[in-house]
Amino acid sequence: MRLTTLAIVLSSILTPLAHAHGPKTTSLKNAPLPALPAGLIDGTSPIIINQEKAILLGKALFWDMAVGSDGIACASCHFHAGADSRKTNQLNPGNKNPAPSGETFEATASGAQGGPNYTLKRSDFPFHQKENPFSGTSPTTFDSDDTTASSGTFSGDYNGAPRTGDINDECTRDPDTVFHVNGTGTRRVEPRNTPTVINAVFNHRNFWDGRANNTFNGSSIWGDRDKDAGVWVKVNSRKVKKQRLALINSSLASQALAPPLSDAEMGCRQRSFQELGRKLLLRRPLEHQNVHHQDSVLGALSFSTSGDLQPGINTTYATLIKQTFNKKYWSYRRRGSFGGRDGELPYTQMEANFSMFFGLALQMYESTLVSDDSPFDNATFDDRKLPTNLGDSIRRGAAAFEELHCNICHSGPVLTSNAIDTNAQLLEANSQAFGLNTDQSGVDGVAMNRNIVNYDNAKGSKFFDTGFTNTGVQHQNSDPGLGGLDDFNNPLSFSSQYAEYLAGTANAIVDTEAGIENTKSCNFQKYFASNRFIPPFITVTGFFRPADGIIADPNGNSNCYNAASEAFIPSSASAAAELENPNSPKMAFATQAAFKVPTLRNIELTGPYMHNGSMATLEEVLEFYARGGNFNNNFTHEFVAEMGQIAGKDPVLNATAIQKRADIVAFLKSLTDDRVKYEKAPFDHPELTIPNGHTGNASAVINGNPLDASLAIDNNLILDAVGANGRSTPLTSFAETLAP
Amino acid sequence: MNHTKKILILSALSATLGLQTAQATSTFSATSLVTVTIDNIINNTHAGDLSSISITGGFWLDDTLGDEGFGKTVTNQADSSYSHIGNWQDNTLVTGNSLSQSFSAIGSATDGKVNSNYFSFGDIYFANDSNDDYTIKYSINYLLATNVTGDFASSSISLSYFNDLGNIDGYEEATASTLLNTSSFNSSTNNPDPLLTSFSLDLGAFEEDIFYTDVTITGYAEAKANEIAPVPVPAAGWLMLSSLIFLRKYRISTT
Numbered sequence: 001m002r003l004t005t006l007a008i009v010l011s012s013i014l015t016p017l018a019h020a021h022g023p024k025t026t027s028l029k030n031a032p033l034p035a036l037p038a039g040l041i042d043g044t045s046p047i048i049i050n051q052e053k054a055i056l057l058g059k060a061l062f063w064d065m066a067v068g069s070d071g072i073a074c075a076s077c078h079f080h081a082g083a084d085s086r087k088t089n090q091l092n093p094g095n096k097n098p099a100p101s102g103e104t105f106e107a108t109a110s111g112a113q114g115g116p117n118y119t120l121k122r123s124d125f126p127f128h129q130k131e132n133p134f135s136g137t138s139p140t141t142f143d144s145d146d147t148t149a150s151s152g153t154f155s156g157d158y159n160g161a162p163r164t165g166d167i168n169d170e171c172t173r174d175p176d177t178v179f180h181v182n183g184t185g186t187r188r189v190e191p192r193n194t195p196t197v198i199n200a201v202f203n204h205r206n207f208w209d210g211r212a213n214n215t216f217n218g219s220s221i222w223g224d225r226d227k228d229a230g231v232w233v234k235v236n237s238r239k240v241k242k243q244r245l246a247l248i249n250s251s252l253a254s255q256a257l258a259p260p261l262s263d264a265e266m267g268c269r270q271r272s273f274q275e276l277g278r279k280l281l282l283r284r285p286l287e288h289q290n291v292h293h294q295d296s297v298l299g300a301l302s303f304s305t306s307g308d309l310q311p312g313i314n315t316t317y318a319t320l321i322k323q324t325f326n327k328k329y330w331s332y333r334r335r336g337s338f339g340g341r342d343g344e345l346p347y348t349q350m351e352a353n354f355s356m357f358f359g360l361a362l363q364m365y366e367s368t369l370v371s372d373d374s375p376f377d378n379a380t381f382d383d384r385k386l387p388t389n390l391g392d393s394i395r396r397g398a399a400a401f402e403e404l405h406c407n408i409c410h411s412g413p414v415l416t417s418n419a420i421d422t423n424a425q426l427l428e429a430n431s432q433a434f435g436l437n438t439d440q441s442g443v444d445g446v447a448m449n450r451n452i453v454n455y456d457n458a459k460g461s462k463f464f465d466t467g468f469t470n471t472g473v474q475h476q477n478s479d480p481g482l483g484g485l486d487d488f489n490n491p492l493s494f495s496s497q498y499a500e501y502l503a504g505t506a507n508a509i510v511d512t513e514a515g516i517e518n519t520k521s522c523n524f525q526k527y528f529a530s531n532r533f534i535p536p537f538i539t540v541t542g543f544f545r546p547a548d549g550i551i552a553d554p555n556g557n558s559n560c561y562n563a564a565s566e567a568f569i570p571s572s573a574s575a576a577a578e579l580e581n582p583n584s585p586k587m588a589f590a591t592q593a594a595f596k597v598p599t600l601r602n603i604e605l606t607g608p609y610m611h612n613g614s615m616a617t618l619e620e621v622l623e624f625y626a627r628g629g630n631f632n633n634n635f636t637h638e639f640v641a642e643m644g645q646i647a648g649k650d651p652v653l654n655a656t657a658i659q660k661r662a663d664i665v666a667f668l669k670s671l672t673d674d675r676v677k678y679e680k681a682p683f684d685h686p687e688l689t690i691p692n693g694h695t696g697n698a699s700a701v702i703n704g705n706p707l708d709a710s711l712a713i714d715n716n717l718i719l720d721a722v723g724a725n726g727r728s729t730p731l732t733s734f735a736e737t738l739a740p
Numbered sequence: 741m742n743h744t745k746k747i748l749i750l751s752a753l754s755a756t757l758g759l760q761t762a763q764a765t766s767t768f769s770a771t772s773l774v775t776v777t778i779d780n781i782i783n784n785t786h787a788g789d790l791s792s793i794s795i796t797g798g799f800w801l802d803d804t805l806g807d808e809g810f811g812k813t814v815t816n817q818a819d820s821s822y823s824h825i826g827n828w829q830d831n832t833l834v835t836g837n838s839l840s841q842s843f844s845a846i847g848s849a850t851d852g853k854v855n856s857n858y859f860s861f862g863d864i865y866f867a868n869d870s871n872d873d874y875t876i877k878y879s880i881n882y883l884l885a886t887n888v889t890g891d892f893a894s895s896s897i898s899l900s901y902f903n904d905l906g907n908i909d910g911y912e913e914a915t916a917s918t919l920l921n922t923s924s925f926n927s928s929t930n931n932p933d934p935l936l937t938s939f940s941l942d943l944g945a946f947e948e949d950i951f952y953t954d955v956t957i958t959g960y961a962e963a964k965a966n967e968i969a970p971v972p973v974p975a976a977g978w979l980m981l982s983s984l985i986f987l988r989k990y991r992i993s994t995t
Contacts, residue, residue: 163853164892164962236909237900237954238861282894282960284919316894316917331911333898333956334859335809345855346809348958 022405023434024385025398026426028372028413028601033201034421037216037247040360045326047247047356051364053324058365059297060285060313060320061358063686066167067276068266070153070707074259074362076266076690077150079719081605081676082196082369082683084150085734086717088119088693092189093178094145094612096479103178106144114146116179116186117712118698122738126623127614128473128630134647136628143630145478148613150194150265151187151691154711158268160341161279167288169279171268173708184703185711186694190264192479193613196606198676198683199599201367202419204452204467205251208595208611209481211492212255215513216363218245218356219273221254224512225486231356232349234332240349242337245356246513249421252366253359260358274338274347277354281318287311289687294723296681297365309687309721321350321357329353368682371601371673372413379670385435390670397667400660404625404646405639409469415600415671418467420452452514453498455524459634461542462590463495467597469590472629472636473610476593481611483592486510493591503579504572521553522560522567528586529553532565541585549574590635601671607734616735618668622646622661680726685719692717764850766890766918768820768959770897771844773883774799776864776953778833778876779938785872790834792870793943798829799841799953801860809857816852820845820959824860839864845957849893851965862953868943879938880928880953884914887923893961894918901953908939908951 041048048054061067062074077084084090091114095102105115110123127146132138156171175185192208206212213223218231223246230242247253259265260276290309291302303310321330330350338352350357376394379387386398401407410416412423412434426433452466468482482493490510491497498516500508509516521528529544544550549571557567570578570586578587595611609615615624624630626647629640646664648657676683694701694712705711720727776797783789801824812820826841833839843860868874886895898913914924928937941949 163960236902237952237956282892282917282919287919314920316919318894319915319917319920327911331898331900331913333857333900333954333958335857340809343813345811345813345857348809348857 022402022408023411023423025376025401025407025411025415026385026413026434027377027379028199028370028374029377031372031413031422032425033367033370034204034249035425037249040247040250045328047326047329048324048360048364049326050324053320054361054364055368056297056301057317057320057324057357058361058363060317061361062365063289063688064280064286065289065689066280066283066287067260068153069155069158069161069169069171069268069271071167071689071691072152072266073688074256074266075685075688077152077194077259078197079685079688079690081602081731082198082200083606084194085605085607085732085737086151086690086692087734087737088715089117089151089186089691090120090148090189090613091115091118092147092149092191094147094191094478095178096191097145097477099145099477101145102478106146108144108146109142113698114144115698116181116189117694117696117701119693120148120738122616122735122740125608125614125616125735125738126620127612130627132627133623134626136632136642138627144614145474147191147193148608149190149192151189151693152259152265153263153267154185154187154705154707155263156268156708158271158275161275163279163282168707169268169271173268173711175710181694181696181698181701181712184701185705185708186701187691187714188264190262192611193608195596195598196602197366198369198371199414199601200255201252201363201370202414202422202599203251203416203596204249204418204420205596206255207258209484209492210465210468210596211484211486212251212258213511214248214251214254215511216245216247216250216253216359218247218353218359219257220355221258222486222488223254225488225490225510231329232332232338232352234328234349237333240332240334240337247360248513250360250363252363256359256362257355273355273358274351275341276358277351278347281321281350281354282316284312284314284316285320286313286686289689290721291686292684292721292723294684294725295686295721296684296724298686299723304721311687318350324361325357329356371676371683373675374601374671374673376667376670377673387670391666393663393666394670396660397663397665397670400645400664401667404643404664406625406664408639409597409637410600416467416597418597419599420466451519451523453494453516453519455521455528456526456638459636459638460585460588461526461528462588462635463499464590464594465494468493468594469597469637470592470594470633470635471625471640472593472631472633473595473614473624474593474612475631476633476635478593479611480592482594482596483589491591493589493594495589495591499575499579499587499589502569502572503576505576518555520555520557520560520567521569522557522562522564524562524566527562527566529568529570530566531568532563544568544570544574544578544586590637592635593633594635600668602673602676604669604672604733605677605731616738617733618665619661622664626657626661675726677730678726678728679722679731681724684722684724684726687721688719690717690719691715764891764963764965765848766888766893766961766963767846767848768886768888768893768895768916768961769844769846770884770886770895770914770957770959771842772885772897772899772955772957773840773842774862774899774953774955775838775840775881776862776878776951777838777881778835778878780875780877781835782875783872784875789872792868792872793874793876794867794869795833795864795876796830797833797862797864797951798827798831798839799824799843799860799862800829801843810859812847812854812856814852814854816849817965818847818849818852818854818961818963820847820854820856820961822846822858822957829863833864841955843955843957845959847893847895847959847961849890849961849963851963853962854960856959857956859954859956862955864951864953865948866941866943866950867948868946871945873945874943876941876943877938878941878951880910881937882912882926882928884912884926885924886914886916886957888916888918888961890918890961891963892918893959895957895959897955897957899953899955901951903939903941903952904948904950905941910936
């Protein structure tokens with residue numbers, strides 16, 4: 001073999017992927033939404049027969065306080081640029097952590113006691129602190145597994161709900177064992193920070209751990225995993241049948257079904273969507289909340305006039321459902337098939353299918369919440385796809401964002417690799433959509449070919465799910481994230497399913513609509529199985545070789561990132577044997593403590609940051625990345641490493657590093673859409689009263705809540721109704737609201 | 741005046757008087773009249789010979805179907821009831837014959853709530869007991885009306901009509917809600933498309949079909965004793981008027 005050939009071979013083995021630059025950040029304007037599932041709005045008998053009404057229904061449901069058991073709307077935690085900017089009673093003890101500390105509140109970094117009804121201060125952040133915030137090896141001076149999230153319901157045991165008047169459910173309410181101040185119950189707080197709902201339509205899966213399935217089954221969040229899921233379809237007026245529903249690209253609909261039944265977010269325990277339907281259907285939407293006469297969606301039905309805001313809109317939920325959905329889902333008028341509660345008439349078909357109506361309506365509304373009008377979206381770009389008319393700082397920031405490989409995960413126009421379908425559509429339409437070198441980007445290898453499972457990204461060679469990354473924010477055991485299980489003890493991750501599928505495990509794939517079995521090994525970012533020539537003096541342990549037992553990948557080798565010699569997979573026996581090896585170098589996973597890669601659009605408004613809400617400012621986020629994360633573990637992404645360019649450990653380089661961090665922040669702020677900042681259409685909204693901590697403080701509260709005397713009296717944040725023209729004052733960042 | 745007419749008038753008067761004397765009352769009322777008429781029967785094989793075609797049917801109501809949700813739940817001072825009048829099962833039909841039913845329900849609450857669900861069935865059975873080919877033309881006429889009064893009430897009356905062969909699938913309804921300050925009236929005469937209410941059935945040798953007409957009434961009313969229902973008298977008058985209209989229609993269709 002000639003020396004040059006050998007060098008090429010060795011180079012390709014040792015560095016099969018040279019991450020030159022990766023995908024460029026691009027404008028979101030005209031980017032396609034994920035393709036709507038067949039049969040949703042098209043075909044001979046579509047589920048939704050009127051999209052405008054669907055959006056109207058979804059917006060009403062999203063903002064209606066009657067949806068919760070005790071006044072919590074979906075919007076109560078998504079009211080500020082689609083996220084939650086409250087600072088009082090927002091702490092959770094970190095109860096995703098199985099260790100004892102997951103049940104107890106820690107003192108905060110400022111030395112305050114924290115806990116229920118605590119008001120966060122600037123000096124409480126970040127939740128992990130080092131002597132030198134730019135050095136990963138610097139001694140840790142503070143760490144807490146508590147999280148900043150959203151206060152929700154008091155919860156309780158569900159007994160029933162009124163169909164008119166009072167919007168609170170009838171629940172047996174007692175002080176919570178964790179969320180209380182001196183025995184007086186406070187509102188419960190969920191364990192993970194509330195992500196923005198704006199642009200969430202692009203996420204392949206939602207929730208930080210991805211459990212909001214891409215496939216909507218009509219009755220739960222679990223997609224095809226839920227074998228009892230289904231919707232009721234009228235055959236004729238004497239016959240109804242339960243059918244499976246599998247709507248792809250409908251993670252928002254899946255997601256919508258969790259909070260109303262969650263005893264940490266909106267609902268009393270044992271509540272059901274049938275009961276929620278019975279509560280709401282005869283009601284006028286938003287009946288206790290003012291609706292602006294210029295509301296971009298609801299205004300035409302409002303009772304308001306200029307200078308005279310009035311509550312509610314002139315219709316009922318049942319009417320809207322009839323106008324929105326195919327009658328085969330609600331016009332069966334006999335009962336008995338759908339169950340019911342003792343002493344009550346059985347549920348109607350409309351009540352039985354309320355979960356489907358709720359999920360799809362919210363998805364249709366949330367799909368309109370696309371912020372594609374930021375300065376960056378309207379910029380002009382040079383041939384490097386860097387902005388040319390936004391000033392030097394933003395331009396340098398955009399370049400630094402790429403140099404530091406932020407773009408590998410925060411990729412494409414949504415700035416997340418979780419936007420799988422949109423990224424793929426853009427690349428299919430234009431192979432240069434993300435720059436000249438996209439063939440070496442994560443987006444190309446993954447999204448272009450629709451691989452939802454990938455290989456590499458963590459130290460060594462590991463499987464990971466596209467759009468989910470471990471960045472070492474918390475200890476890897478504090479919260480399993482994507483490495484967790486669903487309600488049926490199946491792994492949440494696609495990677496685990498794929499590995500078991502390769503090993504021949506029966507029924508290994510539980511997300512049957514996801515296309516896991518279509519994963520093309522030749523698109524992995526590192527070699528997984530290869531029959532290419534390798535000199536015998538080189539020992540290969542990191543991927544499968546013919547001697548291990550490999551077979552041609554049945555998905556072929558067309559349009560692949562890697563060569564045909566890498567279009568192989570291990571034999572079932574080989575894969576199964578390797579899975580048995582806990583220290584396998586070939587079939588390991590980077591799914592533990594991996595979380596959804598969030599969009600960075602409007603990021604200046606959506607703090608606190610990370611899945612645990614542990615950072616208050618973008619500067620703290622950059623410090624975190626500069627020091628290579630908080631907890632460098634075996635699952636963290638390879639690009640989460642100390643970044644000298646922005647760390648500034650060297651005094652000589654410090655000024656440069658400071659400038660570079662400022663440039664990156666400037667670039668991130670150029671992603672803010674003024675329509676979001678001023679709540680202009682489509683981000684306008686009805687009035688909303690949001691529980692905002694309780695009267696008192698973290699040491700003392702006042703009992704006597706009207707819901708139950710044992711519960712603390714709420715303080716409220718009142719969000720005025722805003723019309724399509726928005727508000728006169730801009731939204732502020734989370735940090736700006738904090739006392740020092 | 742026959743027994744049926746007496747019941748209808750008494751029902752309307754009773755509802756009217758009840759509404760007039762109610763104070764803190766929420767009410768719903770709903771009524772329907774459904775008529776199926778055999779317009780023509782043609783033997784395409786042996787003209788004029790109708791000996792092998794049979795058309796039978798009627799309307800029925802089975803209030804024993806508890807598990808199907810027929811009935812009501814009430815709390816405190818609230819109640820509802822229904823009436824069902826018309827041609828019952830096993831009537832034999834020839835050209836020009838009609839079958840009709842009037843199906844109504846009322847409910848009220850003065851201090852409590854009532855949730856009710858009533859339904860009736862209509863079956864017309866067509867059978868060809870020969871090798872001949874038949875064409876049968878028939879039509880459906882319907883009136884659906886509902887009204888609510890008081891603090892909080894909602895009602896819906898719906899008609900589903902379909903057949904075993906699967907080429908007919910109709911659904912009509914009338915709904916009312918005090919929140920929307922609406923009453924609702926829906927009839928086949930409102931429907932400009934006769935194709936939706938007139939049908940042609942081709943029955944080949946020994947073929948059969950069943951045409952179904954099912955009516956469902958759902959009503960909910962809720963009131964508290966210290967609340968005064970607004971303007972009950974016009975609503976009572978409306979119910980009286982609508983009942984009389986239906987009565988006249990019923991008389992015509994059964995003549």
